[in-house]
Every structure is written in C-alpha cells, then in structure tokens.
Amino acid sequence: MTRHVTRSTFAALAIAIALTPVTGAGGAVTHSNASFTKSADGACASAGAQITKLPKLTGANLIQTVNKETAIAAKLVTRLEAIKAPAAKASRYRALIKTIQDQSTYLRAGIGALQHDQVSRGKGLLDKADAVGRRGDKLATKLKLPACAKDYSAQG
Numbered sequence: 001m002t003r004h005v006t007r008s009t010f011a012a013l014a015i016a017i018a019l020t021p022v023t024g025a026g027g028a029v030t031h032s033n034a035s036f037t038k039s040a041d042g043a044c045a046s047a048g049a050q051i052t053k054l055p056k057l058t059g060a061n062l063i064q065t066v067n068k069e070t071a072i073a074a075k076l077v078t079r080l081e082a083i084k085a086p087a088a089k090a091s092r093y094r095a096l097i098k099t100i101q102d103q104s105t106y107l108r109a110g111i112g113a114l115q116h117d118q119v120s121r122g123k124g125l126l127d128k129a130d131a132v133g134r135r136g137d138k139l140a141t142k143l144k145l146p147a148c149a150k151d152y153s154a155q156g
C-alpha cells in the first residue's frame with residue numbers, strides 16, 4: 001500500500017466486507033420453505049460468527065482479512081449450491097449466490113489494484129463490491145433470510 005491509499009478507501013473496503021452476504025449449509029434435496037429458511041439462515045449465522053472472530057480490520061491486516069473473508073465466502077458458496085431452494089425462490093436464490101461470488105471477486109481485485117498503486121481502479125472495484133453486497137442484502141431480505149441480509153464484520 002502507498003500513502004495514496006486514503007482512509008476513505010479503507011472505509012469503502014470495510015463497508016464492502018461488512019456487506020458481504022454470507023450463507024450456506026444443507027443437503028442436495030429440495031427443501032420446503034421452512035426447511036430452506038432454517039438451513040440457509042442457520043448457515044448465515046454460523047458464517048457470520050466466523051467473520052466476526054477475524055481480527056478487526058486495520059491497514060496492517062487488510063490483505064489478510066480480505067483473503068480470509070473471501071475464503072469463507074467461497075466455502076459458503078459451495079455449501080449454498082448444495083441447498084435446493086423451493087421452486088418459487090430458486091431464481092432469486094441463484095442470484096444471491098452469484099452476488100456472493102461477484103462481491104468476493106471485486107474485493108480481491110480491488111485489493112490487488114491498491115497493492116499495485118492503482119488507487120482509482122481499486123476504489124472503483126471496492127465500490128462495485130459494496131453495490132453487489134447491497135444487492136445481495138436485498139435478495140436475502142426478499143427470500144426471508146434475515147441472517148443472510150445481516151452485515152457481519154471482523155471484530156477481533
């Protein structure tokens with residue numbers, strides 16, 4: 001990182017990370033609405049607990065924290081894909097999974113750009129991660145998955 005990386009850039013990253021929707025768990029069978037909600041919401045809460053146990057985000061641990069959070073998100077995507085949502089929710093649920101993948105991609109790319117002194121590009125990618133996270137929160141809310149729409153951040 002260079003001196004050109006501002007506090008607002010770190011703040012944007014912290015917001016983007018905090019907005020990463022986290023979910024996952026379940027089996028390879030189609031769930032009823034109640035079972036689906038219980039499985040996905042329970043997994044979100046569990047993943048959220050993992051994220052909140054990470055060290056509080058600072059400039060010194062920024063890269064490590066982002067890497068750990070995106071690793072949690074990748075594992076959760078795999079678990080999410082194993083949950084089969086009821087037909088009426090399937091399309092929106094697939095979109096939620098895609099937002100998790102996309103947000104992680106933007107976070108990693110944004111950090112990479114900042115590491116290469118591409119501050120403007122990095123900030124733009126982090127802003128995209130933030131926007132994708134907000135979209136994921138809305139999808140989770142519409143799916144009636146409150147724990148998946150909750151913001152989790154590293155607390156230490």
